[in-house]
Amino acid sequence: MGEIFTLLIIKPLINALLLLYHGLVFVGMPYAFGFSIILLTVIIRLLLYPFTAKQLHVSKKMQELTPHLGKIKEKHKGDASRIQQESMRLYKEHGVNPASGCVPMIVQLVLLWGLYSVLAKVVGLSGGNVIEEINKLVYIDWLSLRNGWNQSFFSLPLTRNPSDLLSVFGPFVFLVPFVTGALQFIQTKMMYPATPAVKAKAKEKSSQEDFAAAFQKQSLYIFPIMIGFFSYTLPLGLALYWNTYTILGILQQYRLQGLGGLAAWFKKESSKKE
Numbered sequence: 589m590g591e592i593f594t595l596l597i598i599k600p601l602i603n604a605l606l607l608l609y610h611g612l613v614f615v616g617m618p619y620a621f622g623f624s625i626i627l628l629t630v631i632i633r634l635l636l637y638p639f640t641a642k643q644l645h646v647s648k649k650m651q652e653l654t655p656h657l658g659k660i661k662e663k664h665k666g667d668a669s670r671i672q673q674e675s676m677r678l679y680k681e682h683g684v685n686p687a688s689g690c691v692p693m694i695v696q697l698v699l700l701w702g703l704y705s706v707l708a709k710v711v712g713l714s715g716g717n718v719i720e721e722i723n724k725l726v727y728i729d730w731l732s733l734r735n736g737w738n739q740s741f742f743s744l745p746l747t748r749n750p751s752d753l754l755s756v757f758g759p760f761v762f763l764v765p766f767v768t769g770a771l772q773f774i775q776t777k778m779m780y781p782a783t784p785a786v787k788a789k790a791k792e793k794s795s796q797e798d799f800a801a802a803f804q805k806q807s808l809y810i811f812p813i814m815i816g817f818f819s820y821t822l823p824l825g826l827a828l829y830w831n832t833y834t835i836l837g838i839l840q841q842y843r844l845q846g847l848g849g850l851a852a853w854f855k856k857e858s859s860k861k862e
Contacts, residue, residue, distance in 0.1 A: 597702030598709075599725050604628055605706060606722070606731040622741030625707065625825060629832040632703055637840065639695050644844050649684045651781045703829065711739065711747045711825040739825070746825035762820075764827055769816025771834040776808055778841045780849030 608627050612620035656678055664670040679686060710722060723732045739746045745753075750761040819827040847854060 593702070594725075597698065598705055599727075601628070601702055601706040602709075602722060602725045603727050603731055604631070605710065606726060606733070609737060610731065619738070619741045621737050621739050622746060622825075622828060625746075625829050626832050628703070629829050630836065632699060633833060633836040633840070636696050636699060640837075640840060641844055643696075644841070646684065646686070647779070648781075648845060649682065650686065653678060653682060653684065700833075704826070707826055707829050711823040741824070741828065744824055746828065747823050749823055750820050750827075764824065765816035765820040768819040768827055768831055768834075769812040771831055771838070772815045773808070773812040774850070775834055775838050775841060776811060777850050777853075778838065778845070778848040780808070 605624055605628050608624040609620055612623055612627075617623055657675055660674045660678065661671055664674060709718065719733050719736055726732050750764045753761050815830070819830065841848065
């Protein structure tokens with residue numbers, strides 16, 4: 589399985605990264621390694637765009653049907669079979685297939701894991717002679733690394749962790765996990781519906797809220813904090829990739845679904861100014 593993953597995912601991505609790197613070096617682009625990571629991330633985002641759009645479409649439809657599903661559960665409380673039948677009828681009426689969002693998600697996860705593995709290798713996480721390991725995967729000799737590459741990006745060493753650079757740059761290194769966590773928080777919040785799916789009169793049932801709803805609320809804060817912490821302990825090259833990918837995700841989310849859960853915040857701020 590590992591060999592298949594390397595052949596179909598790791599090897600093509602390594603060659604794509606090297607092609608971008610050599611191209612940027614050829615045109616005299618400074619910090620070619622960092623910009624090649626950014627460009628490869630942009631390309632991966634563009635390739636995944638149809639899959640992400642499909643997943644967001646299904647997610648939006650499911651959010652719109654949430655109040656109706658709640659009514660079905662309340663009407664046929666205790667009758668699991670009838671609830672399932674009515675729910676499937678509702679999905680069919682609105683042309684929604686809950687399982688259709690799984691395939692796009694799987695494709696995205698495979699490519700994202702592949703890109704992470706590639707970047708983990710090129711920034712030296714794998715140890716040993718990284719250059720030799722990379723050169724074994726190239727399709728043509730021209731793509732091979734002869735003398736290594738300059739792994740700095742605007743004077744920041746992309747192979748070093750922010751935690752290791754605290755003595756060099758001081759408190760400024762905390763900007764990396766802060767920005768990473770903040771961007772992840774924005775994207776996560778935008779994935780929430782613009783208005784609560786459950787009406788205010790249903791608040792009396794909040795004590796019986798199911799695990800999925802509770803987890804969704806907690807993940808709004810927990811996930812960005814986790815990502816921020818990881819970016820503090822992992823090489824800057826991976827943080828560069830992740831932040832680029834998240835920014836592109838925010839732009840895509842805005843294009844397809846608008847501000848989402850952030851819309852309410854903007855309304856509150858505008859009302860305060862008025």
